[in-house]
Amino acid sequence: MTEVAQTPHIRPTAPIASTVLLPGDPLRAQFIAHTYLDDVQQFNAVRNMVGFTGTYRGREISVMGSGMGIPSISLYAWELIHVFGAKRLIRIGSCGAMQPDLDLYDIVIAQSASTDSHFLHHYNLPGTYAPTGSYRLLRAFDHAASERHIDVHVGNILSTDVFYNAADDVNERWAAMGVLAVEMESAGLYAVAAEAGIEALGVFTVSDNLVTGAKTTAHEREQAFTQMAELALSVAGKDELA
Ligand SMILES: O=P(O)(O)O[C@H]1O[C@H](CO)[C@@H](O)[C@H]1O
């Protein structure tokens, strides 16, 4: 009998699709799987980092929590790619807007992800690497959004290691460089995907605005980011990306 591959963090009890949506919050993964996918099977429960596979408009798609921060998403992304054959990883996260004109629930797409993390140093490159999202996925998202008359903000975001920063001017300094919003994973995801030669993109719903102080609740962050989930599913379900 062939043994099913497993890792310290993923012990599959069902197939894993080649396209995986990755919200940070495992309960957001569960909500999306049960709200949108047909024939859902849970494939992972290790550490309660639940993952599910089902079909969306007939195409197999998985959705799994990535946890918070680059150390967490990078190990799940690495295992999904190198052990379970994932070809497209789409992060669907929440972000804090750094620009005043971004409203709660606006959609941000990370063309690139600046970072204050040291994670990229382990690639030992002779310069500063620029983590970049997949242009093909970005174009598909942009297209899907304009078909639905949804405005998206596309640009550079910050993937930070520090949610509660002791210095009080960091957000303004990144914002002055045109950075749209802050989250905590995409720079690591983009690097892991780039090294493996697969596609990745980070898409976000604005959960709070660091300039105006507006914010959503934990429950809204789990269950109310439906526009982003629907966009991601429509892109993941496209034949031309398979
Ligand atoms: O809502 P998720 O996808 O977890 O994303 C954001 O929220 C968490 C912080 O609250 C970090 O993981 C950050 O990147």
Ligand SMILES: O=c1cc[nH]c(=O)[nH]1
């Ligand atoms: O990482 C994050 C995510 C949402 N809002 C923030 O301020 N930071």
